[in-house]
Amino acid sequence: MTQGGRAAEQVLLRKISTGAQSELKKVTKMTYAQVAVYGFSDKVGLLSFPQRDAFEMTKPYSSKTGAIIDSEVREWVVKAYERTMQLIEEHKEHVAQVAELLLEKRSSTRRTWFGS
Numbered sequence: 001m002t003q004g005g006r007a008a009e010q011v012l013l014r015k016i017s018t019g020a021q022s023e024l025k026k027v028t029k030m031t032y033a034q035v036a037v038y039g040f041s042d043k044v045g046l047l048s049f050p051q052r053d054a055f056e057m058t059k060p061y062s063s064k065t066g067a068i069i070d071s072e073v074r075e076w077v078v079k080a081y082e083r084t085m086q087l088i089e090e091h092k093e094h095v096a097q098v099a100e101l102l103l104e105k106r107s108s109t110r111r112t113w114f115g116s
Contacts, residue, residue, distance in 0.1 A: 003027055006020035012088075031080075036069050
């Protein structure tokens with residue numbers, strides 16, 4: 001549920017904050033690894049293109065393969081987000097209860113640390 005926070009904001013608050021950016025970064029990196037490194041994609045096949053380091057200028061695959069990887073990653077991320085939204089909608093009451101408990105715990109932790 002890497003996109004759970006973003007989806008919960010959208011379902012429960014009807015808006016998305018900038019805090020969801022870290023979730024997007026994580027899910028994008030994780031999905032690129034699944035598609036391009038670990039060979040989980042039928043469209044890319046049983047190939048592994050290890051993550052490049054920041055100084056490497058060439059890609060070990062063609063621009064066509066790069067487009068397939070990008071398309072596959074986008075499709076997987078969208079499908080996962082749609083499924084996450086569906087689950088949160090189905091269990092909206094429970095998600096709201098968990099959110100309330102987390103807010104209470106956060107408030108009590110702040111009082112403990114800062115004496116407020």
